[in-house]
Amino acid sequence: MKSYIVGNWKLNFTVGEASIYLHKLQKKIPNYRDIQVVVAPPLVALQPLSLQVDRHKLKLAGQNGFYRDFGAFTGETSFAQLRGLVDYCIIGHSERRYILREDDKMVQKKVAGCIRNKITPILCVGEIESERAFGETADVIRDQLLGGLRDVSEEDITKVIVAYEPVWAISGHGSAKLATPDEVAEVVALIRGILAELYGGEVAEGVPVLFGGSVNPSNAGAYLTVPQVNGLLVGGASLILGEFVDIIEVAKRVKS
Numbered sequence: 519m520k521s522y523i524v525g526n527w528k529l530n531f532t533v534g535e536a537s538i539y540l541h542k543l544q545k546k547i548p549n550y551r552d553i554q555v556v557v558a559p560p561l562v563a564l565q566p567l568s569l570q571v572d573r574h575k576l577k578l579a580g581q582n583g584f585y586r587d588f589g590a591f592t593g594e595t596s597f598a599q600l601r602g603l604v605d606y607c608i609i610g611h612s613e614r615r616y617i618l619r620e621d622d623k624m625v626q627k628k629v630a631g632c633i634r635n636k637i638t639p640i641l642c643v644g645e646i647e648s649e650r651a652f653g654e655t656a657d658v659i660r661d662q663l664l665g666g667l668r669d670v671s672e673e674d675i676t677k678v679i680v681a682y683e684p685v686w687a688i689s690g691h692g693s694a695k696l697a698t699p700d701e702v703a704e705v706v707a708l709i710r711g712i713l714a715e716l717y718g719g720e721v722a723e724g725v726p727v728l729f730g731g732s733v734n735p736s737n738a739g740a741y742l743t744v745p746q747v748n749g750l751l752v753g754g755a756s757l758i759l760g761e762f763v764d765i766i767e768v769a770k771r772v773k774s
């Protein structure tokens with residue numbers, strides 16, 4: 519399976535800055551066959567960047583979208599509108615769950631909206647610090663996965679990526695703690711087990727599972743060598759071109 523290195527730019531960069539970054543990134547990276555590089559720019563930059571992107575080298579992702587395709591939904595942008603601009607979309611990121619109050623039902627509809635519009639959802643799941651402290655991690659992950667994947671058929675699960683992001687390990691929010699590779703391994707094994715219950719072992723093995731939470735060039739290798747981890751979702755470090763390129767190079771080394 520390919521490794522995925524996904525840069526989540528969150529609410530950063532003007533359209534001009536995003537365009538300059540993309541230009542430089544494309545100059546720095548070759549066309550990898552076994553690594554899929556993806557960046558998720560802010561919504562306003564997606565249209566111009568979709569004209570600029572070299573899709574042999576990297577793909578674009580949305581950071582969010584609305585679950586209905588068209589209608590009276592002031593301020594929203596649908597997956598039907600994002601279709602053609604992006605190949606992927608981050609869904610259920612913890613910042614949307616906890617700051618924008620998205621629940622599993624909304625996440626479920628957004629996953630379905632992506633699939634309906636031929637966009638690969640990157641479904642984020644992860645526990646907050648108190649849930650881990652109270653031993654609730656497994657229940658939270660199960661609820662978020664079952665919720666998000668409720669409408670996803672056996673055929674469509676092959677078009678989904680799952681990202682495990684412990685909320686307490688995401689920079690800017692949590693405890694400033696890093697997840698250990700063992701902690702990541704345990705939850706990723708749990709995610710694989712739930713996917714296997716839902717879709718059978720063979721199908722489950724084909725679903726890429728990424729890790730995210732304060733990933734940087736020095737810890738990327740440790741996370742990428744956790745069994746059954748197929749890539750990284752990178753926030754803060756993806757804003758610094760040199761660091762993002764270093765993480766991609768670590769992935770390349772781990773692959774070979």
Ligand code: PGA
Nearest residue numbers: 688689731732733753754
């Ligand atoms: P971080 O963010 O790498 O800055 O911790 C990861 C994410 O929120 O996807």
